[in-house]
Amino acid sequence: MSKTPQAIRGTQDIFGPDAEAFAFVVETFERVRKLYRFRRVEMPVFEKTEVFARSIGETTDIVSKEMYSFEDRGGESLTLRPEFTAGIARAYLSNGWQQHAPVKLATHGPLFRYERPQKGRYRQFHQIDAEIIGAGEPQADVELLAMADQIIRELGIDGVTLHLNTLGDGDSREAWRAALVEHFRAVKDELSEDSQERLEKNPLRILDSKDRRDQRFVADAPKIDQFLSDDARAFFDAVTSGLDAAGVKWTRAESLVRGLDYYRHTAFEFIPDEGSEAAGKLGSQSTILGGGRYDGLMESLGGAPTPAVGWAAGIERLAMLVGEKRWPSIDDFPIAVVPIGASAEETAQYISSRLRRGGFSVEMAFRGNVKKRMQKANSANAMIALIFGDSELDQGIVKMKDLESGVETEILLPNIPDDIVGYLVEKVEAKKAASL
Incomplete structure (x- = not known):
């Protein structure tokens, strides 16, 4: 290989x-x-x-x-x-x-x-x-x-x-530059090699030097205020x-x-x-x-x-x-869509599309049983999961599970995403307040 x-x-x-x-x-x-x-x-x-x-x-x-x-x-x-x-x-x-x-x-x-x-x-x-x-x-x-x-x-x-x-x-800078040249020229041999090279060309840059050999002469160098x-x-x-x-x-x-x-x-x-x-x-x-x-x-x-x-x-x-200090937003907490069985996959695409067009981030696992898909939801930092199979779809509902509290509620399929907007906003605002 x-x-x-x-x-x-x-x-x-x-x-x-x-x-x-x-x-x-x-x-x-x-x-x-x-x-x-x-x-x-x-x-x-x-x-x-x-x-x-x-x-x-x-x-x-x-x-x-x-x-x-x-x-x-x-x-x-x-x-x-x-x-x-x-x-x-x-x-x-x-x-x-x-x-x-x-x-x-x-x-x-x-x-x-x-x-x-x-x-x-x-x-x-x-x-x-x-x-x-x-x-x-x-x-x-x-x-x-x-x-x-x-x-x-x-x-x-x-x-x-x-x-x-x-x-x-321009005039102030030139007067200051001339004074700096005179100041550093008196100690030229004790400056770093870079500063010796800069002395005639751009002495202001010596003031920004991190070399200890230069810094001891910077402290008492002429200040711009004298020439303004x-x-x-x-x-x-x-x-x-x-x-x-x-x-x-x-x-x-x-x-x-x-x-x-x-x-x-x-x-x-x-x-x-x-x-x-x-x-x-x-x-x-x-x-x-x-x-x-x-x-x-x-x-x-x-x-x-x-x-x-x-x-x-x-x-x-x-x-x-x-780092992790930024305020949380709804985008940080996707909605997990968890279809149960092959027949629910198409409805999962429909629900995911509606949610995304409504401005929500969605995590939908492409494979695995319910347990593995729920593990994927948790690893994605989802706050809620929408779970449904043939039984739920026959009733025109989906189960909404709060992944932090474990509480489940039922919402009507046509009401997605409207019924979950207020719920998510309230949870995100609570997290934002906790992070202040």
Whole structure:
């Protein structure tokens, strides 16, 4: 026998409760993004390599170390998307979406980076993503952050705080950059190899270094507040006051920077609080959602200066935090349809079809005696079973058995599904209340 191929390192096959938690994250994202009137977009999985090299920046780890790039048969260099923003910016410019500006866009799907797989981090991973393009007002940042905060809360994830910083406008950032170069150049020989390389090209990224050799010099590095222009300070003040008005809790994080070259003004991450359940599940890889304002991106792709702000979050990480904490719904508890005897199979299909068209989840075993079919119903987490054979069908009834209490009642066949709606809703609401 030939050996069965194994999954590629850094990829995963998602099944069972993990797949349900994954789907719950996506469903919650889709529902909330509609509340905020974000338009759904679908993007290509691969782009010309220059889309990412020019927009993300040659000095970033993503471009220099992590991209899956290849030549197609025409000799053109293509890259599997390592993030969404650059591709969305390319689409905005090449498709003339400027006519819709300001435009609010949302998407989700797989991304690809060649990095060391670890807990909650994969080489093929998935993200939800939201962007507002063409809006330079601080209220766009506030709305985007309020949306992110609502998604996290509606996923039932507790103990997470928004960490917020400003990178200033172009002039502020350049003045800060020059001060950082001077600060770190004085200790260049004591920095890590990566930070020595970044010093002249992108010194802000040294602030984000996890290397202990760098961290001891980060604490007393110049802070952005020393270099903020009046306009940049007013922008950040408007963002923070807007978040307060929207009821979004936040904390200032002066050393927080985003690793990509095109960020301006607002930078943010949602991070589990120390000692929280979320922090315990994620370990040191603590950021669950991050982003910021990237007013400099469109120019790198040949477009006119265009303000924009966005965020992304890993679906796998969010799903890990959701676990079994999500509120139950009727979909979580299927109705088991249990026909007794071959003659009842056709009626079982009729009943199952009516229930599904009525919006109910149905579990119907295809084989086995009554005992085995009831075992299947229990393993499917069903709350009730509809049981019937020739005797019941001759009377035009089915038996409805509550699988938790064991109580049986009879309902008329024509009254399915109407007679069981209230019963199921009441049981699910009781379970939801118990889970709060």
